[in-house]
Structures are given as C-alpha cells and as structure tokens.
Amino acid sequence: MSGNKINGVSGVDGFLAYLSDINRYMHKTYRAANFNMLFGHSLGGTLATYALLNKPELFNAYPIASPNYNINNGNFHKSLDMILKEKPEMIRSRFIYLTVGDQWQTENGFRAGDQKMDSIFKSSSSQKYYFRDSKGYGHNTTPTIAFVDGMSQIFSEWWHKSPDLRDSISGKNGDPATLVNQYYKRLSNWYGYTINPNAGDYQYYMGIAYLETKDYKTAAQYLNEGLKHYPNNADLLAVYGDALLGLNQPDKAKESYRKALRITTDQELIADINRKLKAM
Structure with a gap:
C-alpha cells in the first residue's frame, strides 16, 4: 500500500x-x-x-x-x-x-x-x-x-448450539421461552446484531410446548410476539388459533384460523383447520 x-x-x-x-x-x-x-x-x-x-x-x-x-x-x-x-x-x-x-x-x-x-x-x-x-x-x-x-x-455458532437448544427443551431443562431467548441473546452478542427467534422456534418451542401443558395464556403471548415478526406465517396463525381456543376466545380463534387458510397451500394444514372450524 x-x-x-x-x-x-x-x-x-x-x-x-x-x-x-x-x-x-x-x-x-x-x-x-x-x-x-x-x-x-x-x-x-x-x-x-x-x-x-x-x-x-x-x-x-x-x-x-x-x-x-x-x-x-x-x-x-x-x-x-x-x-x-x-x-x-x-x-x-x-x-x-x-x-x-x-x-x-x-x-x-x-x-x-x-x-x-x-x-x-x-x-x-x-x-x-x-x-x-x-x-x-x-x-x-x-x-x-x-x-x-x-x-x-x-456461522458455526448456529450449527453447534441449535441441537443444545432442542435437547434442552425436549429434556425439560428449563422454561422453553427462557431457553430460546437465552440462545438468541448469545447469538446476537456473538454476531453483533439482534437475531430474533425463527418462526419454527415460536411455533414449536414457544407455542406448542406451552399448549402441551395447557398454559394457553403463555402460548398466546409468545405466538402473538412471533406473529409480529412473521405476520403471514400460516403455521403460526394456526397454533395461535389453538391457544385462543384454549383461552375460550372462539371468535378470535376463528379469525386466526381463517387468516391461515387464506395464506396456506398446505393441504394437511387446511384439512386440520377445517376440522377445528367445523367442530366449533
């Protein structure tokens, strides 16, 4: 130079x-x-x-x-x-x-x-x-x-830590949302910018994990947070509908289900949502 x-x-x-x-x-x-x-x-x-x-x-x-x-x-x-x-x-x-x-x-x-x-x-x-x-x-x-x-x-931190997150949640080694947020905080600190949980993490770890224990309020809270990041994710909308149904809010659940139907082309998801709507 x-x-x-x-x-x-x-x-x-x-x-x-x-x-x-x-x-x-x-x-x-x-x-x-x-x-x-x-x-x-x-x-x-x-x-x-x-x-x-x-x-x-x-x-x-x-x-x-x-x-x-x-x-x-x-x-x-x-x-x-x-x-x-x-x-x-x-x-x-x-x-x-x-x-x-x-x-x-x-x-x-x-x-x-x-x-x-x-x-x-x-x-x-x-x-x-x-x-x-x-x-x-x-x-x-x-x-x-x-x-x-x-x-x-x-990007090795993604590959090395992701199985740890999955195993921690499946092994019930702590509150699912806390484990997810800690994982993404570590990634954000390592890479130097804010990294949010992906749609799948919101769906499975911060939604379904709470639905399985009938903690519908917590599930709805985190699924709503996820939909702010991924507003057109049909899977998230469907699981959010499940949480709202568990909270005895059928009208809001129907709204979330129907929005998912307008978005998705997944025939299995469509059939599942239609079964739930028919049963309501």
Missing part, C-alpha cells in the same frame, strides 16, 4: 465507497440482516483485507481465499501488525476466514505471504479468526473451500 492506494490498482477507495452505497441501498430496500460480508479471492482477497484494515465498519465477516500479500513490499503485514498493537479489538470483533493452497506456481508464489499473515492474525488471539491450509488445492479451487468451509466456520 502507498497512502490509501494499492500500487498498480486504481480506485480501491472509490470501489469501497460504491460497496458502501450498495450496502445502504440493500438495507433500505430489503429486509436484510445487519451483518455484511465481503468475499474475496486472489486480488479480490487482497481488496477484502484492505477493506478490513482501512474500512472495518463496512463489513462484519471476510472469507478470503489465496490473497496476494506480496505486493507493496509487505505493507499488508506491517499494517495488520500495527493495528493489532494499537486497536486489537477492531480485528477481534470481525469474522475472518483465510485459506491458501499449495498447487502450481501462482498459489505457491502467494503461500509464504499468506502464511505470514496467518501468523499475525493468530497473534491477536481472536476467537473469530479461522485459517485453513488447503493442501492439494490450487489458485482456482481455493475459492470453493473459502466459500463452503468459510461459511461453516463463520
């Missing part, structure tokens, strides 16, 4: 400004999670690292494959080392996945620089940094590793 540019490449800061504009548009236009990721391979991986070191606020995660850190006389290594000494939390708060292969001339030309960068990243003791030495892979095949394994590592 020379100043705010990579030698031999023009407009890197302008390109990051463009990505920032796209990011704002996406979040303004679509219901996107407040978690942004920049995937980079080869010189794109060099760009992703430049973004991490110079505009860390733009992205939360960086899967990087076979970047070229040899350019600009090793300034990438020096910049990272300096940031870790002055602002280590800037690196520790970001999810970084780095991989490099060992096949063919191009990849082996980048390998030493990438391994040196790995050793500097590891010195940060970050729990959100992952490195894979992709032996047997070349420059054109490491992106598949970075994408598949990178995503698995970055």
